Amino acid sequence: METQIITDPKHWEGLANLAQAPFQQRWLYGDAVQRIGRDVLRLAVMHQGEPVAIAQIMQRKIMGFEVSLTSRGPVFLQSGHSNDVLRALRSTLKTASLKLMSPDTRLRRFSLSSKPQICELDLSLDLHDLRAAQHPKWRNALKKAEASRLKVAQITATPVALAPLLQAEKDRQSHGRYRGLPPEFTLAIQDVAPKSLLLFNASDAQMLFIRHGNTASYHMGHNGPEGRQVNAHNLILWNAIKRLQKLGVTRLDLGTIDPKRAHNLARFKQRCGAQTRQLSPAQLL
DSSP: OEEEEOOOHHHHHHHHHHTTOOGGGSHHHHHHHHHTTOEEEEEEEEETTEEEEEEEEEEEEETTEEEEEEETOOEESSSSOHHHHHHHHHHHTTTOSEEEEEOSSOOSSOOSSOOOEEEEEETTSOHHHHHHTSOHHHHHHHHHHHHSSOOOEEEOOOHHHHHHHHHHHHHHHHTTSOOOOOHHHHHHHHHHOGGGEEEEEETTEEEEEEEETTEEEEEEEEEOHHHHHTTHHHHHHHHHHHHHHHTTOOEEEEEEEOTTTSHHHHHHHHHTTOEEEEOOOOEEO
16 A cells, blocks of 8 residues: 545545545644644555545654644545555654554554543434434423524624634633633634634524534534523524535534533533444554
């Protein structure tokens, strides 16, 4: 097997769509990473002239050592080639002192982290089936929000419009509630692909989604006292689902869950009808 550098965004996204690739393996993610000062390498692993896997790799130097990270990858387009794909990637990255990956499925025995859990919604289903999959309590909360005067608005995700949400996110991270991507990364996405951001508002609640090809991701949100009282996030998420479906999105990644440290958020995601999936831990490539 051999690797081929991909430099055409349309070519990359066409391959990524074949496997419903996650946000971390999408072109706009790499562009945003480059905007905040990291190097990015996009590789297709070829077998007999056909691509069998893709890997978007972040590269940086730490104390003089070159470190590479393939987050949520490599993404396989064909099964049965995992060992050969890893071998080809290692050969291409031979100058890196430390080669890390966090694929969706376990590829090596040795683990460097715990196994994260994510929640995903299958948006290829029709709205009736999506609604039927919701937990009764979640669905009742949605009905109450729909019956109220609460209105959901989609707002153009300009830096000014994003500012309150990013400040709330920064405050949560500074208080040690969890670790996530810095707010500056969201502004980098807004800079390189502003149309990928879908910002919804209702009352004092907001939710931000990122559309990438035929998949999308929930990125961040905030719910104020009034929003919590009127179940604003239930109504926002339902409206976002309908909008994303119209845009051709077939899978929505709601992100990781941590039932122990963030029980309410995990319950919200699980009860909306999403399926929980356990990913592979971080491993050496």
